[in-house]
Amino acid sequence: MVAAARAIETHRPDALAGDAYAEHFVRAAGASAAWPVRPAEVPDGDANPLWGRLGRYFGLRTRVLDDFLVRSAHAGARQVVLLGAGLDARAFRLDWPPGRVIYEIDRDGVLAFKHHVLDGLAAIPTATRRPIAVDLRDDWARSLVSTGFDPTVPTAWLAEGLLLYLPPAAERLLIDTVDRLSADGSTLAFEVKLGTESPEVRASPVYAAARQQIGIDLLALFDGEPRPDSVGDLRGRGWSTAVYTPFDFARHHGRGPRPEPNDALASNRWVFANRPGTYV
Numbered sequence: 001m002v003a004a005a006r007a008i009e010t011h012r013p014d015a016l017a018g019d020a021y022a023e024h025f026v027r028a029a030g031a032s033a034a035w036p037v038r039p040a041e042v043p044d045g046d047a048n049p050l051w052g053r054l055g056r057y058f059g060l061r062t063r064v065l066d067d068f069l070v071r072s073a074h075a076g077a078r079q080v081v082l083l084g085a086g087l088d089a090r091a092f093r094l095d096w097p098p099g100r101v102i103y104e105i106d107r108d109g110v111l112a113f114k115h116h117v118l119d120g121l122a123a124i125p126t127a128t129r130r131p132i133a134v135d136l137r138d139d140w141a142r143s144l145v146s147t148g149f150d151p152t153v154p155t156a157w158l159a160e161g162l163l164l165y166l167p168p169a170a171e172r173l174l175i176d177t178v179d180r181l182s183a184d185g186s187t188l189a190f191e192v193k194l195g196t197e198s199p200e201v202r203a204s205p206v207y208a209a210a211r212q213q214i215g216i217d218l219l220a221l222f223d224g225e226p227r228p229d230s231v232g233d234l235r236g237r238g239w240s241t242a243v244y245t246p247f248d249f250a251r252h253h254g255r256g257p258r259p260e261p262n263d264a265l266a267s268n269r270w271v272f273a274n275r276p277g278t279y280v
């Protein structure tokens with residue numbers, strides 16, 4: 001779904017991010033004609049709650065986190081770790097400074113599908129890329145370090161669209177591991193949902209549209225348990241943190257999504273954290 005949104009974003013006249021691989025992932029997944037990859041294929045355009053509004057949200061998120069990673073790399077991060085990398089093609093499409101190493105962590109089946117598509121396109125990474133097939137509920141630090149990750153140099157970490165699917169114990173493990181393996185000057189960005197959705201929000205058009213248009217119950221995918229306070233945890237460990245709503249960035253870029261009543265996006269926060277030693 002994120003890949004379809006990125007494909008649509010790529011072809012918007014006011015695109016905030018470009019991902020030429022995204023539409024190939026959607027097609028290879030065998031998604032039916034109901035899955036658009038161009039703005040012209042979206043029924044009702046921007047008024048469509050799923051591919052219009054939520055799609056714009058994914059486009060905005062992609063751009064904001066592209067900027068975060070590239071800025072971190074230029075500020076001194078030598079390594080990038082994409083946690084729950086999914087079909088993120090940043091290792092192929094961003095202009096990395098020389099010498100950067102990108103680790104992509106996800107489950108085996110997801111990475112196998114990704115490699116099948118990228119190999120078919122003869123895609124060439126723009127940095128050294130090291131995929132790691134591991135479950136983030138397990139001891140993934142060991143796999144990361146044994147693949148060459150160096151905890152003594154600054155790292156940029158990203159958990160985009162991930163924590164809302166993980167059980168609280170895995171989120172706590174993730175924050176603890178990032179803290180333990182981060183040299184001074186490291187950065188972390190992640191997305192959280194504050195609390196569980198109210199009945200009004202659960203009835204919002206975006207969730208209904210996902211069920212109707214692509215047969216996916218998004219709410220059923222979220223982990224429903226109370227979330228840990230990862231921002232407070234990081235602050236207690238000496239990280240500086242800044243928390244934004246997506247609407248802050250939408251305003252900055254002069255486009256949607258904008259807040260609306262019973263908004264499924266209202267509880268989303270994007271968190272940027274720095275380990276003292278640099279400021280990105």
Ligand SMILES: C[S@@+](CC[C@H](N)C(=O)[O-])C[C@H]1O[C@@H](n2cnc3c(N)ncnc32)[C@H](O)[C@@H]1O
Nearest residue numbers: 002084085086088106107110135136137160161
């Ligand atoms: C919504 S996707 C986001 C993917 C990517 N970060 C992006 O924004 O394009 C969530 C990803 O997290 C991965 N994921 C979820 N639970 C995981 C787990 N326990 N271990 C490893 N990966 C996991 C999924 O396989 C999926 O690729």
